[in-house]
Amino acid sequence: MNCEHCGTMLAEGSTVCSVCGTAVTAEQIEAVRNPVKENVGLGILGALIGALIGGASIVGLNLIGYVASISGVLMGFATLKGYELLGKKLSKKGIVISVLLMIVVTFAANMVCIGIEVYNEFKVYGATLADSFAILPELFMNDGIDFGAFFTNLGMLYAFVALGAFFIIRDAFKKV
Ligand SMILES: [Zn+2]
Known part of the structure; x- marks a missing residue:
């Protein structure tokens, strides 16, 4: 596990961070004892729902004349959050699956x-x-x-998708 304050990797059984002195919380200790199990099947379903919401917003906002920026960010965010919500945990595998899904659905939405x-x-x-x-x-x-x-257009759209995905992926790597 890592320090919640500075992100330093903590040795097993430690109660305070060796770098900044922040106390390890009861929640963190519990998380180490009972790690959350990832459900890949439900995670994929969640990512798919998120990607479809993102795709619908790309098409919908395009119809009323908005550029794809907001909907691109939503696509990146919703796909990963969908995986995390239904899969209970966002692993590297989950991130790869989500990224593939958002690439495909974004392309399809752009074609629509x-x-x-x-x-x-x-x-x-x-x-x-x-x-x-x-x-x-x-x-x-x-x-x-x-x-x-x-x-x-496609490049711009993907750039905004990447922006929406970036923060979720960064947070996921912090937690691991
Ligand atoms: Zn620390």
Whole structure:
């Protein structure tokens, strides 16, 4: 375990921190005696719910014209918190699973946003939302997409996702 005040690694059985002198709390001693067991299955479910909430907010905020910043941060935060809440503990394994999930769902949400943009452009010609999504692969393969703008938007989105995830991951590593 680590000191709650300065983060120094404490020797087993110590009652005060050797560096700053902060007393080890009863909660910390209890945590060492009865470590919380991680439930990976429920953790994945929690991360998935969190990622879907993040993805829905990316699409929703995009629809009303907001840039992806807030929803990107929410995606990073909610996916990891979802894992921690249902899995009871955020291990390195949980972090890896959550990060993979947020990468995939963020990409998918961004594609939904592009599909909706395509629809808005082509609906005057009678295209449906389904048509607009169906035509996406073709647009990507035949340079019908502005790749500069695509990668800039996606990169920005991922940067905000990373920002939202950063603080949770840092806290998780402090606790271990
Ligand atoms: Zn200390």
